Amino acid sequence: MAAPHHQEVSGFGPLLRQHRTTAGLSQEALAERAGLSTRAVSDLERGVKTRPHPATMRLLADALDLDLGQRAELAAASRPSATVPSPSSPQELAALPVPHASIVGRTQELVTACDLLRSGNVRLLTLTGPGGVGKTRLALELAQTTASDYSSGAAFVELAPIANPDLVPAAIAGALGIREDRDRSLIESIRERLCTDRLLLVLDNCEHLLAGVQPLVANLLGSAPELTVLATSRGPLRLRHEQLLPVPPLALPGRGHAPQVESLAAIPAIDLFVQRAQAVAPDFALTRANAGDVAEICARLDGLPLAIELAAVRIRSLSPASLVALLGARLRLLTTGPHDAPARQRTLRAAIEWSHDLLSSEHQALMRRLAVFAGGFTLESAAAVSKGDDLFATLDGIEALVDGGLLTRVDGIDGQPRYGMLETVREFALEELAASDDATIVHAAHARRQIALVTEAGAHLH
Known part of the structure; x- marks a missing residue:
C-alpha cells in the first residue's frame, strides 16, 4: 500500500x-x-x-x-476540469484521441476501410504497413467516421507504451471504463461488458504484443457477436476471418516529367511536405524554383509520411536543395520529431529499429544480407545470399520481413514475385551489414549471383 x-x-x-x-x-x-x-x-x-x-x-x-x-x-x-469520480461510479468509454493535424492523402484508403466495416462481413480489420506509414492516423480517422454506426460508439486502446503482453486486458478494460472486480477476472468483465454492445474496438500498435492480443481478440470476437475490432499492426494478427488492409506510402509525382506547380501541390506526398514545412516556416511556399527539389525529397523518402514530416521540419534551417544534398544520410538527417510524439516516431532510425528489434536474430541477419540488392530481388536471389542457402528457410524469413513492414512485394514483368526494401529501410540494413561479420561473405555471394544471372541472360541471346 x-x-x-x-x-x-x-x-x-x-x-x-x-x-x-x-x-x-x-x-x-x-x-x-x-x-x-x-x-x-x-x-x-x-x-x-x-x-x-x-x-x-x-x-x-x-x-x-x-x-x-x-x-x-x-x-x-x-483532467483538472472534471470532478473527482466516486470509486464505485460507472465509467464511460474513453474519448477518442484528437488528431494534431488533418489527414492527408488517404481518401481511397478511408473509403475502402469504411466499405469493409459497413459490409457486415468484416469483424476484424487490420491496417498493416511499415512504421511511419500512418496506420494510427488512418485508424483514428476511420473510428471517428464510423463511430456513429455502432450504438455503443468506438473505444481506442493505445498499446504502444505497454511492454508486457499480459497487460493487454488491463489496457482494454481501461479504455472501456471497466473497474477491477475481485469476484471475476478482467477478461470476464470485458466479455460481460461487450457481450451485447455494438462497439468498434480500436487496438493500436499490436505488433509487439501478439502473444497477448491474439488469444484475447479471438476470445472476444467469439463471445461478443456485435463487436468489431479495428487493429493496427506492422504485420497481420493471423487470426481466422481477419481482413487485411495494407496502408501504402503516400502517392508520389510520376518520374520523367515536370508538372505545373499547382498540380504538383495536389499530390499527397508533396501536400504533406508543404503543410508540415509551413508549420515551422510560415513563409515557405512551393514554387517553380523549388518544386523539383521537393518532389525529389518525397521520392527519395519513399512517400513515407513520418520521413516526410521529419524532413519538412529541417526547412527551418535548410533549403529544399540543401535537403536533397543531405539525403544520402537519411538516418542522421531525420532526427527532429516532436518531443510529445512516441519515442519510436521521433527519429526515422527509431521507427525502423522498432520493427527490426521484433525480429528473431535469424531474420535480422537475413534483413541485413538482403540489403545488398539495390533494385529488388527474387526468392532465388535471396536464397543465394542467405546463410545456408536454404530456399524454404529464406521464404519463411522473407514472409517475416514482409509481415514486419521491412520488405515489399511486387509482381515482376514475368509474373513472378519480386521483393525490395524502401530506401529508408535499406540504408539502416546496410549499416547493420557493415557492422556485422557477414559483409565480405555477403557481398561475394551477391557478386556470384549477379555473374550467374548475366551469364544465363547471355546464353539466351545466342
Missing part, C-alpha cells in the same frame, strides 16, 4: 512523482512494474504529456499500489 501524502501537490505530473518517490521507486523501476517505457513515465512527470490514456493510468496506479481514493485523485489530476 502506498504511504499517505506528505504534502499537497497539484497537477498530474507532480502527483505521480510524489507517489513514485513515496514508494521509493526510480522512474525505471516504476516503468518496469507498470509495463511501460521509462520515457513514458518521464514524459508524464515532466508534463510533456498531461492527459494520460485511462489504460496507462490504471497500469501506473496498480504498479504504485494506490488505494481507491488515491486512484480517484490521480484521475482527477489528469
Whole structure:
C-alpha cells in the first residue's frame, strides 16, 4: 500500500512523482512494474504529456499500489476540469484521441476501410504497413467516421507504451471504463461488458504484443457477436476471418516529367511536405524554383509520411536543395520529431529499429544480407545470399520481413514475385551489414549471383 501524502501537490505530473518517490521507486523501476517505457513515465512527470490514456493510468496506479481514493485523485489530476469520480461510479468509454493535424492523402484508403466495416462481413480489420506509414492516423480517422454506426460508439486502446503482453486486458478494460472486480477476472468483465454492445474496438500498435492480443481478440470476437475490432499492426494478427488492409506510402509525382506547380501541390506526398514545412516556416511556399527539389525529397523518402514530416521540419534551417544534398544520410538527417510524439516516431532510425528489434536474430541477419540488392530481388536471389542457402528457410524469413513492414512485394514483368526494401529501410540494413561479420561473405555471394544471372541472360541471346 502506498504511504499517505506528505504534502499537497497539484497537477498530474507532480502527483505521480510524489507517489513514485513515496514508494521509493526510480522512474525505471516504476516503468518496469507498470509495463511501460521509462520515457513514458518521464514524459508524464515532466508534463510533456498531461492527459494520460485511462489504460496507462490504471497500469501506473496498480504498479504504485494506490488505494481507491488515491486512484480517484490521480484521475482527477489528469483532467483538472472534471470532478473527482466516486470509486464505485460507472465509467464511460474513453474519448477518442484528437488528431494534431488533418489527414492527408488517404481518401481511397478511408473509403475502402469504411466499405469493409459497413459490409457486415468484416469483424476484424487490420491496417498493416511499415512504421511511419500512418496506420494510427488512418485508424483514428476511420473510428471517428464510423463511430456513429455502432450504438455503443468506438473505444481506442493505445498499446504502444505497454511492454508486457499480459497487460493487454488491463489496457482494454481501461479504455472501456471497466473497474477491477475481485469476484471475476478482467477478461470476464470485458466479455460481460461487450457481450451485447455494438462497439468498434480500436487496438493500436499490436505488433509487439501478439502473444497477448491474439488469444484475447479471438476470445472476444467469439463471445461478443456485435463487436468489431479495428487493429493496427506492422504485420497481420493471423487470426481466422481477419481482413487485411495494407496502408501504402503516400502517392508520389510520376518520374520523367515536370508538372505545373499547382498540380504538383495536389499530390499527397508533396501536400504533406508543404503543410508540415509551413508549420515551422510560415513563409515557405512551393514554387517553380523549388518544386523539383521537393518532389525529389518525397521520392527519395519513399512517400513515407513520418520521413516526410521529419524532413519538412529541417526547412527551418535548410533549403529544399540543401535537403536533397543531405539525403544520402537519411538516418542522421531525420532526427527532429516532436518531443510529445512516441519515442519510436521521433527519429526515422527509431521507427525502423522498432520493427527490426521484433525480429528473431535469424531474420535480422537475413534483413541485413538482403540489403545488398539495390533494385529488388527474387526468392532465388535471396536464397543465394542467405546463410545456408536454404530456399524454404529464406521464404519463411522473407514472409517475416514482409509481415514486419521491412520488405515489399511486387509482381515482376514475368509474373513472378519480386521483393525490395524502401530506401529508408535499406540504408539502416546496410549499416547493420557493415557492422556485422557477414559483409565480405555477403557481398561475394551477391557478386556470384549477379555473374550467374548475366551469364544465363547471355546464353539466351545466342
